[in-house]
Ligand code: KIV
């Protein structure tokens with residue numbers, strides 16, 4: 001059963017605010033180049049409107065919005081503006097298609113955020129909308145904190161905004177206090193006083209931003225404000241990838257989004273903003289299409305629909321079977337087959353036993369562990385398949401010395417040397433390794449964790465590394481040693497070998 005209540009297919013518009021509300025995520029600051037790259041990707045993805053920034057906030061911000069507007073993207077470009085002529089002038093200077101004018105309408109924000117009376121708020125809203133329209137630009141109006149505003153006042157200001165010429169009305173749930181039922185009720189109330197298209201802007205303070213956005217659509221809203229990976233002020237905005245996939249799959253509505261680009265878009269935004277996506281995040285999290293337990297892996301290898309609501313390819317992903325203590329024989333076999341390793345039934349049973357033993361000891365079974373176990377069981381067969389091998393390594397560090405590392409590696413049996421500097425010895429040595437292995441394939445570290453250090457100064461350090469290839473495939477590897485530099489090097493080389501091995505076996509399989 002789906003949530004679609006009518007057979008008529010609706011198309012819902014997406015206004016993406018990753019570059020504006022998303023950039024307000026604490027700790028995020030994007031350069032002009034970053035913003036342009038994200039804007040190009042959002043346009044390729046198919047968002048209807050890109051909210052590119054808030055031009056009156058700084059000269060730099062104004063320049064970026066103008067630069068994005070000049071790109072000639074398919075998406076319409078929008079600039080945010082307070083209900084002030086000077087702000088609107090800054091937005092007009094950027095040559096955008098649409099100006100999003102906002103002003104607080106809740107008692108608490110009118111009094112403490114802008115110190116205006118309701119009459120002054122209404123007057124500024126009307127004047128600003130008229131001013132935008134006088135310049136021949138489209139205007140979306142937001143009564144900020146709409147969901148904590150008094151209903152008669154918000155109805156009055158929305159009606160006045162419509163008379164002033166707004167093209168669309170956006171309803172911000174600024175502090176995320178709505179639930180689906182109250183959202184539906186508010187949209188229904190506003191529809192009794194305005195006839196322009198309605199839009200919704202939900203924050204995720206209670207984890208309900210996506211649910212509330214969809215409730216607004218059920219009540220008749222035709223546009224949703226989203227941000228990639230759910231970025232935004234505090235707990236963020238409604239996540240673009242979740243909203244869009246639910247609209248397509250559950251409601252069977254349309255958007256103009258090419259869902260197959262959702263994952264790559266998420267990766268790009270994560271790497272440029274530095275905000276990691278949690279592993280269990282819907283649609284784009286690392287585990288969203290990963291299966292470990294035996295019953296699940298057996299099920300999905302037989303028939304993916306058993307434990308997957310959608311084909312991962314729909315959102316640009318691939319299925320991942322994870323070896324762990326809950327893994328079943330067929331799941332582990334499928335993982336090994338995928339990288340071209342075919343143990344006998346007897347060897348497979350022994351590998352599964354060892355994986356489970358490791359898991360029972362509370363160890364995370366990484367891909368590199370699985371390879372090491374398999375290698376041991378199958379008699380070093382896999383060891384011979386090492387593409388990258390460490391021959392030698394020297395590191396210097398000190399107070400007045402820039403940490404520097406030199407490494408000698410073999411790549412496909414040939415020897416190479418490289419040196420690099422870094423913020424510390426580990427950084428330097430990992431950079432030197434990447435410098436060499438990038439000649440084979442661009443593989444970068446997407447996560448580095450120093451997991452467990454026990455005992456005194458001779459304690460064992462456990463390094464867990466995730467490496468990512470250009471297609472976004474992520475491989476994890478681990479190494480434990482008393483020397484942190486050596487543990488890091490071993491984990492990195494394990495990860496790179498696994499990644500290269502996997503990609504080469506895939507290429508082999510796809511050869512005609
Ligand atoms: O959350 C909010 O209220 C906003 C406004 C600027 C629309 O981001």
Ligand code: ZN
Nearest residue numbers: 021174201233
């Ligand atoms: Zn917001």
